[in-house]
Amino acid sequence: MSRTVVVIGASSGIGLETARAFLGQGDRVHAAARRSIDLEGVVPHRLDFTDRDAVDAFAAEFDGVDALIVAAGTNIKERRLHELTHEGWDTVVGANLNGPFNALRAFLPALRAAHGTVVFIGSVSGAWTDRSGPAYQAAKAGLLALTRAVGFEASGEIRSTIILPGVVDTEILDNRPEPPPREVRDQMLMAEDVAAACVFAVNLPPRAFIPELTILPTALQAIGKTT
Template identity: 25%
Template sequence: MKKTAYITGGSKGIGLGIAEALLKEGVSVAITARTQNDLVETEKHLKTIGDAEVLIIKSDVRNLADEEKAIQQVVDKWGGLDFCIANAGVGRFSPIDEMSAEDWNSVIDINLTGVFNTVKAAIPALKKSKGYIFTISSLAGTNFFENGAAYNASKFGVVGFSQAIMLDLRPYDIKVTTIMPGSVATYFNGHTPTDADAWKIQPEDIGQMVVDLIRMNPRTLPSKVEVRPSVPPSARK
């Protein structure tokens, strides 16, 4: 699969799982993060996977100019872009009467506006390649919960945004899928994965899903995919 991919928030968690899966398929992968140290350590790991190339880029998805420069680096290095994975995200959880404006703005700016910035920056290159956009939402994009005002709003927004741009971009043969995972064993919101998280979706599972979606016949588009643990603890007898 001689293709190229751009993954935001690719230094750990779901983004890393997707990067690993694509590299195993021979896709050259560019990952971004806001912290250079995280990128350098992840690059060392990713370069042990397959023969495809790895590019690390420090970029803040809250800044459209950052994303435009990052995408241009990918195009300059590899001549084009085939897959754009808008994955970067954060969580801030509190009741609305206790939520600060700073926390609200952080979640919306990264989880929703950040997805817009990444996609907006990638569209010119994807029009040329007839590429594929993946946005990473959440089951929180269809199921609301207490203390989740900012997170729910951002993920509901990502789902709506993704479905709308799917219609906007299909005349250019650009495919758009939003993936909506439930509980994933990642470092999200300060959590450290342990053996106790074995029941959860694993990052490599989402990576495999992206590969499977890419391999589907292009006449068929799963535009919105909900994915959840098969048997969470609450379902065990």
């Protein structure tokens, strides 16, 4: 039976590939993003998930949601501690922690109605310090804690999973102070690798769930060390 899947951040990268993966299974996919979504077969929605009123209005369209995937996020070039401004902090935390909370809060009734699964795309940097910057690391650590808290408080009504990827070859890398060269990017995870992890978590039988799943590029990164 076709499920209702909502993917936020579906215009590119992990979100786009996740929408494509669920669509390939025959699910009805609602794909939301600030930008246009170039994927035939999904139901597209324009959405800024840092806008709480907009997220609430979007979620109100659904009576039940089998899976909510929150894949949107960002980072900034001026990410080092000595460069970080209040505005930069607010931008990064807003997109990587506040936005996911907005989505969770808005969709919680629809997830409960369907005994659904929420999957957040976090980062291994939320658990292990790296060069992604204090704001990004703090936001992703908060997202990890939020996911655990949802699992603790949901009392089995919904499943809560966070995927913790290592470095992924997506356009967010262009916001690095020094974007990596192609030969390094070729060793990174691909967006479809993370999408496969999302599908795996959602496809588990209702009796089981994955609280968190770390996925790393084999040749490039080990836990706690980035080259």
